[in-house]
Amino acid sequence: MENNRRRFLKIASHSLGGILAAGIAAPLAGLGIHPLLKETVYGTEDFINLGKLEDFPVGVPKKINVTSSKMDAWNVFEGLVMGSVWVLRKEDNSINVFSVNCPHLGCGINWGEEEKQFLCPCHGGVFDMSGKVISGPPPRGLYSYDTKIQNNSVLVNYNKLI
Ligand code: FES
Numbered sequence: 711m712e713n714n715r716r717r718f719l720k721i722a723s724h725s726l727g728g729i730l731a732a733g734i735a736a737p738l739a740g741l742g743i744h745p746l747l748k749e750t751v752y753g754t755e756d757f758i759n760l761g762k763l764e765d766f767p768v769g770v771p772k773k774i775n776v777t778s779s780k781m782d783a784w785n786v787f788e789g790l791v792m793g794s795v796w797v798l799r800k801e802d803n804s805i806n807v808f809s810v811n812c813p814h815l816g817c818g819i820n821w822g823e824e825e826k827q828f829l830c831p832c833h834g835g836v837f838d839m840s841g842k843v844i845s846g847p848p849p850r851g852l853y854s855y856d857t858k859i860q861n862n863s864v865l866v867n868y869n870k871l872i
Pocket of ligand 1: 812813814815816817830831832833834835846847848
């Protein structure tokens, strides 16, 4: 009688442990393996389309919102604003996409049309058109994003700062 009870408790505790382990492992495995599930959680895009090359005037940085779409079960949310970037089209039609945040303490930087420089209003950080620090406390130049031009569209990898 005592042995049967022990055996039952042993089997029951092992079964419960197995069920709990499967409950934890299955979602983790799903995130690592199943692309649809991964897209549902993280969104589908690595590179986000910022617009046509001709939308960006040469030599004049343009601040634009970065938007994306996200799928949540059966709903697709279009045009979610993820943040903003400064886009600069250069003479050779290459593109720089800068973070809007100052590398000092993160304040939003502005483009000074008269000065032809990026200016940080918080502590006077100044950056040239290529993002290099000219003066002020910022320890480095502006952060920029991995960017490419494809089919005449400007694409940015908003997850990859360089
Ligand atoms: Fe920009 Fe300090 S946050 S200079």
